[in-house]
Amino acid sequence: MRPRPDSPLWAAARVAAIATLIAAVLYAVAALGIVVLVNNSLTQQLDQNVAAELSSLQARPLLALDRAQGRPSPDQSQREINQTTIWIVSPDGQVLTAPTAPSLPSRYLHVQSPTPARIQNHSLRLAGGPLGNGWLIVGASADYIDYATRALLVEALVVGVPLLVLVFLAALAIGRWSAAPVDRARRRLLEFTADASHELRTPLQVIEAEVSLALLQERGASSYRETIENIGGESKRLHRLVDDLLWLARFDTLPGRPKSEVLDIGELATDAVERFRALAEQRRLRFTLQNDAGRQGLVLAPPEWIDRLLGVLIDNACRYTPEGGTVGVAVEGKDGQVTLRVEDSGPGIPPSERERIFERFHRLTDDGRGSGLGLSIAGAVVQATRGRWRVGESPEGGASLAVIWPAARGPREQTDTELPSPVRGGLGRGYPSE
Numbered sequence: 001m002r003p004r005p006d007s008p009l010w011a012a013a014r015v016a017a018i019a020t021l022i023a024a025v026l027y028a029v030a031a032l033g034i035v036v037l038v039n040n041s042l043t044q045q046l047d048q049n050v051a052a053e054l055s056s057l058q059a060r061p062l063l064a065l066d067r068a069q070g071r072p073s074p075d076q077s078q079r080e081i082n083q084t085t086i087w088i089v090s091p092d093g094q095v096l097t098a099p100t101a102p103s104l105p106s107r108y109l110h111v112q113s114p115t116p117a118r119i120q121n122h123s124l125r126l127a128g129g130p131l132g133n134g135w136l137i138v139g140a141s142a143d144y145i146d147y148a149t150r151a152l153l154v155e156a157l158v159v160g161v162p163l164l165v166l167v168f169l170a171a172l173a174i175g176r177w178s179a180a181p182v183d184r185a186r187r188r189l190l191e192f193t194a195d196a197s198h199e200l201r202t203p204l205q206v207i208e209a210e211v212s213l214a215l216l217q218e219r220g221a222s223s224y225r226e227t228i229e230n231i232g233g234e235s236k237r238l239h240r241l242v243d244d245l246l247w248l249a250r251f252d253t254l255p256g257r258p259k260s261e262v263l264d265i266g267e268l269a270t271d272a273v274e275r276f277r278a279l280a281e282q283r284r285l286r287f288t289l290q291n292d293a294g295r296q297g298l299v300l301a302p303p304e305w306i307d308r309l310l311g312v313l314i315d316n317a318c319r320y321t322p323e324g325g326t327v328g329v330a331v332e333g334k335d336g337q338v339t340l341r342v343e344d345s346g347p348g349i350p351p352s353e354r355e356r357i358f359e360r361f362h363r364l365t366d367d368g369r370g371s372g373l374g375l376s377i378a379g380a381v382v383q384a385t386r387g388r389w390r391v392g393e394s395p396e397g398g399a400s401l402a403v404i405w406p407a408a409r410g411p412r413e414q415t416d417t418e419l420p421s422p423v424r425g426g427l428g429r430g431y432p433s434e
Helices: 008-059 061-068 078-083 143-216 221-252 265-282 303-320 374-384
Strands: 084-089 095-097 115-119 122-131 134-141 260-264 286-291 298-301 326-334 337-344 388-393 399-406
Touching (some): 008 134, 061 084, 122 143, 260 303, 265 326, 303 326
Parallel strands (some): 286 326
Antiparallel strands (some): 084 095, 326 337
16 A cells, blocks of 8 residues: 555655665765776876886887887886887888787877877877987777776676665664654644544533523523533533643643652642542542651652642542542552552452553543543653552452652752653553552
């Protein structure tokens, strides 16, 4: 299946293609540079040999004449003779050379400085100078330079093609790897937007329906009161949802961490239990608090974050515990750790769902209670304050949510200690379960 133009694979392929093109250009420039460098070096060396031979023959005219007539000197080997070819141009324009030597075109009869020439499909380097009343020309074959140049080009091509393929595949793999977090963030944003739209639309539809029914016909005071109460309930739900969304948005885009304090988790848990005691009495819940931490229950964290965490955990426990049930809050500190545990006698959390409860908008039931954002907020707070979760089953058969922090040391004073950046979205993966 062909990838969509806006897919991460397509984007990674485009980036890989651009990187490969840049690598190809750089490789071509480097290869050509090497070829030119080698060619120039060999040509310069050959020109030096031709110039040296020309000077030697100019100093020994008889030897030059013998060479031109094909008679080698006794002090020269056959290899030295075969390396160069000489032509002697007389004042009347006659060219004297060895019988096996190629004819010299007229345009090369008076060359001086080293000059490239093409004679009978062979590449030569020629240099000339005066010899008595005539002109001496020395030539040496440059075919091996052309061969070396072609060999280097072929080798660069043979090596370059698989090398560029490897560059493309490596760039594609790196692009996919680097784009994966961006793609996950994009998908989470789309999912979050869709879920938020759905959650916001539901109470608005209920409010709109209630208002339409109320205006459809004349009704009694009790009926209008029931409609207003229903609208009020949906408005409260909408308010809680918007408040949670705004909190998460501020948390995700927070430019800096709030100032942290050394907090007594036991004291904060006591205050939170008192805030929810009226709700517990209304639902006839047995509310218990056990604080065994003493002075060992100190945690370094922003106070508003811990307060929000306690509110979420206790509110969830009260919300899902049936009337007459039990909600327990416990704080203990030992072995350099502080543990906050909230347990209830509700339906509990199935083991298969325990890793997903911190995902945004994830709910265990479809009964309409809650927005699915509370535990996402709790998960973000715990992860940002160096805590870890332990999700299990309470002795009463309900849920047990425990948070474990490293204990803070020192006096209870305000500090600017930096906390780790929160993980954006998708929280809840990898939390241990009992």
